[in-house]
Amino acid sequence: xxxxxxxxxxDPTDLERRxxxxxxxxxxxxxxxxxxxxxxxxLTMLPYPSGDLHVGHWxxxxxxxxxxxxxxxxxxxxxxxxxxxxxxxxxxxxAIQRGIQPREWTYAxxxxxxxxxxxxxxxxxxxSEVVTCDPEYYRWNQWxxxxxxxxGLAYRKEAPVDWCPKDNTTLAREQVVGPDRRCERCxxxxxxxNLPQWLFKITDYAEExxxxxxxxxxxRVETLQRNWIGRSEGTEIRFEIEGYGPVEVFTTRPxxxxxxxxxxxSPEHPAVEKxxxxxxxxxxxxxxxxxxxxxxxxxTDVTRDKTGVFTGAYAINPANRExxxxxxxxxxxxxxxxxxxxxxxxxxxxxxEFARKYSIQIRTVITPPDWDGEALEVAxxxxxxxxxxGKFDGTPSTEGKERVTAWLxxxxxxxxxxxxxxxxxxxxxxxxWGTPIPIVYCDECGIVPVPEEDLPVLLPEESEFMPTGESPxxxxxxxxxTECPSCGGPAxxxxxxxxTFVDSSWYWYRYLSPHYDEGPFDPERGEKWLPVDQxxxxxxxAILHLLYARFFTKVMRDLGLVDFDEPMTSLRNQxxxxxxxxxxxxxxxxxxxxPQEYVDRFGSDALRGFLMFIGPWNxxxxxxxxxxxxxxxWLRRALSLVTGGDSSGGEADPTELERRTNRxxxxxxxxxxxxxxxxxxxxxxxxxxxxxxxRGRVGDDEWHxxxxxxxxxxxxxxxxxxxxxxxxxxxxxxxxxxxxPGYEEDLIQAQxxxxxxxxxxxxxxRIEAPADISEEAARELALSSARVRPHLEGKELRKxxxxxxxxxxxxxx
RNA sequence: GCGAGAGUGGUGGAAUGGUAGACACGCUAGAUUUAGGAUCUAGUGCCUCACGGCGUGCGGGUUCAAAUCCCGCCUCUCGCACCA
Numbered sequence: 001x002x003x004x005x006x007x008x009x010x011d012p013t014d015l016e017r018r019x020x021x022x023x024x025x026x027x028x029x030x031x032x033x034x035x036x037x038x039x040x041x042x043l044t045m046l047p048y049p050s051g052d053l054h055v056g057h058w059x060x061x062x063x064x065x066x067x068x069x070x071x072x073x074x075x076x077x078x079x080x081x082x083x084x085x086x087x088x089x090x091x092x093x094x095a096i097q098r099g100i101q102p103r104e105w106t107y108a109x110x111x112x113x114x115x116x117x118x119x120x121x122x123x124x125x126x127x128s129e130v131v132t133c134d135p136e137y138y139r140w141n142q143w144x145x146x147x148x149x150x151x152g153l154a155y156r157k158e159a160p161v162d163w164c165p166k167d168n169t170t171l172a173r174e175q176v177v178g179p180d181r182r183c184e185r186c187x188x189x190x191x192x193x194n195l196p197q198w199l200f201k202i203t204d205y206a207e208e209x210x211x212x213x214x215x216x217x218x219x220r221v222e223t224l225q226r227n228w229i230g231r232s233e234g235t236e237i238r239f240e241i242e243g244y245g246p247v248e249v250f251t252t253r254p255x256x257x258x259x260x261x262x263x264x265x266s267p268e269h270p271a272v273e274k275x276x277x278x279x280x281x282x283x284x285x286x287x288x289x290x291x292x293x294x295x296x297x298x299x300t301d302v303t304r305d306k307t308g309v310f311t312g313a314y315a316i317n318p319a320n321r322e323x324x325x326x327x328x329x330x331x332x333x334x335x336x337x338x339x340x341x342x343x344x345x346x347x348x349x350x351x352x353e354f355a356r357k358y359s360i361q362i363r364t365v366i367t368p369p370d371w372d373g374e375a376l377e378v379a380x381x382x383x384x385x386x387x388x389x390g391k392f393d394g395t396p397s398t399e400g401k402e403r404v405t406a407w408l409x410x411x412x413x414x415x416x417x418x419x420x421x422x423x424x425x426x427x428x429x430x431x432x433w434g435t436p437i438p439i440v441y442c443d444e445c446g447i448v449p450v451p452e453e454d455l456p457v458l459l460p461e462e463s464e465f466m467p468t469g470e471s472p473x474x475x476x477x478x479x480x481x482t483e484c485p486s487c488g489g490p491a492x493x494x495x496x497x498x499x500t501f502v503d504s505s506w507y508w509y510r511y512l513s514p515h516y517d518e519g520p521f522d523p524e525r526g527e528k529w530l531p532v533d534q535x536x537x538x539x540x541x542a543i544l545h546l547l548y549a550r551f552f553t554k555v556m557r558d559l560g561l562v563d564f565d566e567p568m569t570s571l572r573n574q575x576x577x578x579x580x581x582x583x584x585x586x587x588x589x590x591x592x593x594x595p596q597e598y599v600d601r602f603g604s605d606a607l608r609g610f611l612m613f614i615g616p617w618n619x620x621x622x623x624x625x626x627x628x629x630x631x632x633x634w635l636r637r638a639l640s641l642v643t644g645g646d647s648s649g650g651e652a653d654p655t656e657l658e659r660r661t662n663r664x665x666x667x668x669x670x671x672x673x674x675x676x677x678x679x680x681x682x683x684x685x686x687x688x689x690x691x692x693x694x695r696g697r698v699g700d701d702e703w704h705x706x707x708x709x710x711x712x713x714x715x716x717x718x719x720x721x722x723x724x725x726x727x728x729x730x731x732x733x734x735x736x737x738x739x740x741p742g743y744e745e746d747l748i749q750a751q752x753x754x755x756x757x758x759x760x761x762x763x764x765x766r767i768e769a770p771a772d773i774s775e776e777a778a779r780e781l782a783l784s785s786a787r788v789r790p791h792l793e794g795k796e797l798r799k800x801x802x803x804x805x806x807x808x809x810x811x812x813x
Numbered sequence: 814g815c816g817a818g819a820g821u822g823g824u825g826g827a828a829u830g831g832u833a834g835a836c837a838c839g840c841u842a843g844a845u846u847u848a849g850g851a852u853c854u855a856g857u858g859c860c861u862c863a864c865g866g867c868g869u870g871c872g873g874g875u876u877c878a879a880a881u882c883c884c885g886c887c888u889c890u891c892g893c894a895c896c897a
Contacts, residue, residue, distance in 0.1 A: 220817065220892090227816070227893060234897080251897060264897095306895085331895045341897050350895055421896060542892085613837070615826060619818090624825065630837045633852095679827070682836035689836090756832050761878040763832060801877050807831055811877050 010636055012603025016720040020121055028734055029123040032077035033528075040076035041529050042068040043508050043568070045537030045545075046083045046130075049109040050090055053116040055593045055611070055623065056585060059577040062608040063617055063677050064536040065122035069716035070672045071534075072123070073740040079529050080123055081511040083130035084110050087138070087434045088500040089167060089185060092465055095433075102433040102465060106133060116596070121604050121719050123736075128511045132503040137510060138435040139456035140520040141502050144552075145438055146449045147559055153201045154427075156447065160268075161426060163193040169431050170197065175544070192292075198437055198496065199424040202551045206231070206420045208565075209550055216570040218618075224542040230421025235405045237342060237414040239263060239315040241326060244275045247315065250337035250419050253347065254408070255400030258389035259365035260342035261355065263315040263326045264308065267291040268334040275326060277312025284309050284328060291330045306331055306354040317342070318413040319404070320390060329354065337419050345379065352379035365389050366397045425548065427499040432465035432472040434497030442484035442491040451485050457493070471495035504545055505552040508532055508567070519561075526562065535568035539575070546571070572675050575620025577611070582622045593623045605718035606632040612677035612717065631681070635721045638688050638714065641707060642728040646696025654702045658747055660690055661706050665743035668713045677717075684714055704729070712738045756807035757782040759791040775802040782808040 023029060044064040047057050068080040091102035098105065110131060117124065130137055148154035162171045164183040170193075175184040182189055202209075206229050212222045234252035241247050247265070251257075265272055267288045276284045287309040308329030315326050331350055332341050345355035345362040355362050364376055367384040386395045395403060408414030428437065436457045438450035450457055460479050465472045473479050473495035484491040506520065512529055513522035531553075553567040578584060579591025586592065598607050610628040615621040664687045671680040687710060695703070707729060715722035715735045726735035750771055755778060757765040765787040769778065779800050782788055788810070795812040802808050 223817065224892065230893095230896065232896070249897080253897080301895090304895085329895095331897095333896075336896045338897095343897090348897070350897080419896080539891090613825090621825070624838070627825070627838055629850095634837085678825095679836085682827075685836055754832075758831085758878075761831090761876090766832070799877070801831090803831055803878095807878090809831080809877050 010639070012606065012632070012635070012720075013600060015724050016119075016121060016603050016605065019720045019723045020118065022733075023121075023736075026733070028736060029125065031079050031125045031128070032072070034077055035528065037075055037077040039529055040068075040071045040078045040534070041508075041532045042071065042078055042080045043532045043535045044080075044082070045535075045541065046085050046504070046507060047113065048088065048090070049084045049086055049106055049113050051109050051112065053113050053120075053595060054585070055577050055595050058120065058595050058607060059611050059620070060537055060574045061117075061122060062120060063574065063612050063675070065120070065124075066608070066612065066677065066716045067534065067536070067672060067675065069123055069719065069736065070740065073712075073716065073736075073738060075739065078123075079128075079511075080125060081128040081130070081508075082117060082122075082124040082126070083128075083507060083511065084113070084132065085500065085504050085507070086110065086131050086133035087497075087503055089169070089431065089433070092431060092433045096466060101462065103133070103461070106433075119599060119604055120608070123719075128514055130507055130510045130514050132500075132507060133433075135456045135458055136515065136517075137507075138459075138503070140506075140510065141435040141498060142438040142450070142455045142457060143452060143520065144502075144506070145498070146452060146455075148200060148555065149439075149449050151555075151559070153204065153555060154198060155201065156196055156198050158194060158196045159199075159426070160192045160194050161197055162190045164188055164190055169429050170195065170426065195428070195430075197426050197428040198439075198494075199426050199428075200551075202425045202548075203420060203422055205551055205554050206422050207418075208554060209422075209547065215566045215568070217568075218539075218571060218573055220539065221542045221546060221571065221573065225547055228422065228543045228547065232419045232421070234417060234419060235401075235408065235414050236338070236417040237318065237408060238412075239318060239342065241271070241275050241313055241315045242323070244271060244313065247271055247340050248338045249340045249342045250417065251342060253344065253401070254404040254414070255386060255389075255392075255395075255397040256344040256347045256365055257317070257319045257342065257404055258386075258392070259344040259346045259363045260317050260319075260324060261322075261345060261361045261363055262324050262343045262351075264329050264332045264341050264343050264351075264354070265311075265326065266332040266334040266339040267328050267330055269328070269339045271340075272311065272328055275311055275313040280310060280312035284311055287328060294330070306350065306357060308354060308358070310358075318408065318411070325360070327354075327358075335423070336421065346376055347379055347381055349379045349381065352376075363388055425499075425501075425551075427502055428496040429499055430471045431497055432459075432463055434500060435459070435502065436473065436479075437494040437496050437498055439494035440482055440484055440491045441494065442487060442489060444489055445484050445486040445491075448484055448486045448491070454485065459497075471497070473497070501544060501548050505548040506556070509556075523561075530562060531564050531566065532568040533570060535571045537573065539573040542573075572618070574617050577614075577620055578622040580623050580625065585623075593625075598625075598628060602628055602632040603635075603720070605635055605721045609635065609681055609718055613681040615678055617675055617677050634685050634688060635718055637692060638684075638718070639721055639725055639728075641688070641691055641695065641710075642725055644692075644695070647693055649697055652694035652697035654698050655751070657694060657698055657702060657706050659750060660687065661709050662743040662747040665709065665713060665741050666745075666748060669740070669743070672716070681717065684710075684717065709741050711735055712741055753805055755781065757785055757788055758807060758809040759788060760811060760813075761809060762791075764788045764791055771805055773805075775804075778802055778808045779810075782810060 044061050068078050072078040086106050091106045094105050095102040132138065145154055162176045164171055166186050166188040167183060171183060171190060176190050177184045210226060210229055210231060232252055234250055235254040236248050236250055238246045238248050306329060308327040311326045311328060313326040314323040317324055343351040345351040345360060346364045347366055362376060365386060365388045366380060367387055368380040368382065383397045386392045386397055386400045392400055392403060405414060405416050436459055438455060438457045440448045440450060442448055460476050463472055464475050480492055480495060482491055482493050483489065509521040512525035516522040549567050553562065554565060556562050557565060576584065579589065581591050583589055583591055595607055606628055609631040613631055664683055667683045668680050691710060711722050711725045712735060719736065722735050752768055753771045755767045755769040756763065757767060765785045767781055767785060769781060792812055798811045798813055800808060800810050
């Protein structure tokens with residue numbers, strides 16, 4: 001076939017459509033259930049049905065597909081499902097704009113995206129698809145809620161919550177981002193509001209969530225989660241406040257207790273009002289009000305001057321019975337520790353600054369190295385020897401921590417304790433488009449969970465969903481008014497819905513049996529497939545979704561639903577695919593790349609290949625529309641290995657063909673094991689170039705065998721083009737049912753090598769030599785090189801270094 | 814401020830102690846074509862006519878040999894941030 005004809009007949013979209021139809025007809029990607037094979041549950045994060053699939057979906061999903069295909073070819077039965085994370089704010093916002101129901105918008109998008117997902121040519125098992133806004137799915141969100149409630153893991157509390165004034169909803173702490181505390185979704189500064197809220201008691205699992213020893217997750221994710229959980233070991237110390245009672249503080253430095261010269265409470269501390277003396281009341285009230293009004297931006301500005309107000313009260317330092325003044329100051333946060341601190345200005349920077357400003361005594365109780373005995377000019381937060389600390393004088397501060405704590409424990413004035421930064425997970429949302437919380441409020445019976453057999457509590461089909469700050473469901477009397485499941489009397493329903501992160505905390509269990517109605521998943525299916533072997537998705541979910549996912553699995557274990565501790569054995573994150581300008585893709589920047597136009601022009605294999613080729617997968621990078629053309633050219637050339645003409649020249653070396661084929665298998669195998677897609681594609685391109693150069697110059701059998709192997713290892717990357725080439729070779733359908741080829745290390749070794757000759761470490765010559773050349777022979781060869789000799793002139797050969805099969809370095813001087 | 818990651822041609826990147834720049838994009842020249850933003854061939858780190866020299870953010874060190882290891886610094890990205 002001539003190049004001209006080949007060019008004209010190349011139509012990647014037609015080629016790909018043909019094979020997608022054939023795959024669907026033949027059920028090629030139906031999940032393998034043969035239990036004689038080892039299982040591999042490959043999971044990619046499920047998309048939100050925002051309308052169209054964008055490159056931000058292709059980037060994580062198609063390499064994950066390549067990896068899943070690789071595992072399948074390696075003899076695993078692979079489960080690779082997909083679904084839609086379909087509840088949430090964007091549906092409401094879009095619905096408000098268009099005047100339609102969120103449900104309508106969502107399902108239309110799902111329909112659209114399902115078709116686009118199929119265009120990827122991935123081996124997704126669409127039979128297990130899950131849509132989280134289906135009652136069939138969210139019924140089990142509610143079931144979990146009830147189970148959590150029964151176990152005391154779901155509780156209701158009046159609490160100041162982070163509130164987004166634009167989206168009119170509560171946010172989880174994790175959804176508030178940045179130093180100026182903005183809404184993760186819309187960027188609006190968040191405010192505080194008091195509401196009764198439902199929370200999940202994730203803090204019960206804080207300690208266990210710190211243990212990553214049995215999972216292979218990126219260190220970065222572990223670190224993020226560890227920092228988020230924020231475990232801190234210290235001592236809780238009880239200070240008596242005169243005329244009030246005991247108030248506890250938390251400190252990691254009990255060894256500095258004798259240096260506590262004042263005491264600070266957060267302005268929100270419940271004791272503040274009661275301890276304030278009448279003389280100070282006015283000033284204190286003004287400060288508390290100012291703190292409450294102050295925006296979070298100002299409140300958390302680290303560079304701001306410390307401010308505070310004396311309450312008139314005094315606390316007794318339990319170590320030395322000293323009376324110390326009690327202040328309130330906004331640098332002490334109600335949300336961490338006990339909301340009160342013992343202030344040790346000598347050894348804490350913040351306390352130092354405060355003490356300087358309000359002329360409070362600064363006492364040195366830990367000696368800095370080479371201390372001259374003079375008053376400290378800056379706080380010394382390091383370790384040293386305890387002084388001015390009564391019977392502990394002379395004790396190293398490192399030992400002092402334990403000894404002071406033990407001493408306090410003996411006297412009932414304190415105890416060793418652990419504090420976490422992690423807070424319970426606030427799941428209530430005052431929105432329509434989410435899972436209704438299955439709780440009924442009865443005047444007689446109080447808080448009553450909806451019985452299991454009455455689930456699901458259906459989200460009303462047609463509702464007023466405009467955000468008013470109130471839960472929209474409160475405006476729907478048919479929903480709101482109900483009877484108490486316990487006494488049958490009139491009652492009202494909880495009208496808040498759940499955070500959508502609840503939906504995504506267990507969805508991979510539902511994939512196993514999406515229509516099972518006796519539990520969240522069929523335990524038999526679980527036995528066969530759980531846990532997830534390989535999870536892939538964005539690093540941005542490091543602390544939200546991935547922490548909740550682990551939490552849910554641990555609760556499920558304690559409910560007896562599963563017998564393992566971690567949901568996903570291995571996790572890999574891809575980086576972000578950026579716009580052509582190197583900025584994050586966003587509609588407002590106008591740099592969003594629509595994959596459809598590239599699929600239409602170059603086909604899905606080219607887009608897949610380009611996204612894998614662009615750079616290391618875990619790093620992401622900017623989109624380059626030109627770059628995809630190179631990948632498209634390569635695919636066309638790969639196809640022409642079968643359909644094109646021969647290259648010119650004499651006989652090619654068949655051993656070289658074998659050697660390079662084995663080397664390719666090894667390279668791709670190792671790269672795919674390690675998620676290095678970019679270097680795989682480079683190796684495939686290089687090999688294609690080589691094959692084109694020797695086509696028609698080796699024996700037919702050898703050529704055919706080499707081509708078979710090439711197409712086989714190509715198939716996970718470019719499934720359509722590999723299938724087309726395979727068919728053109730006259731091979732039996734389908735290349736995707738081939739076993740992954742093995743390789744022989746011996747065959748990779750070349751007979752001839754290029755011996756590198758260096759003089760004093762500088763490259764001077766390259767000489768062809770047998771691979772097994774001896775050190776002596778290699779040295780002789782090097783010394784006799786015409787390019788090397790001038791560099792040896794008049795110098796003495798001190799020694800020579802020989803790296804077998806690689807190089808000789810002559811050291812002269 | 815703390816923590817993590819990164820810095821290599823015009824561009825994306827490759828090489829984790831042993832030939833720096835694989836593989837691509839782009840560019841240059843040529844071939845083919847009515848034409849092309851198609852395809853093919855050759856070239857392409859910088860300086861130099863050449864011999865050769867220089868070259869992986871900067872400065873030092875270890876080594877026969879450093880992009881790679883060590884020390885100090887600079888820059889960028891991300892995360893956390895008054896966490897007691």
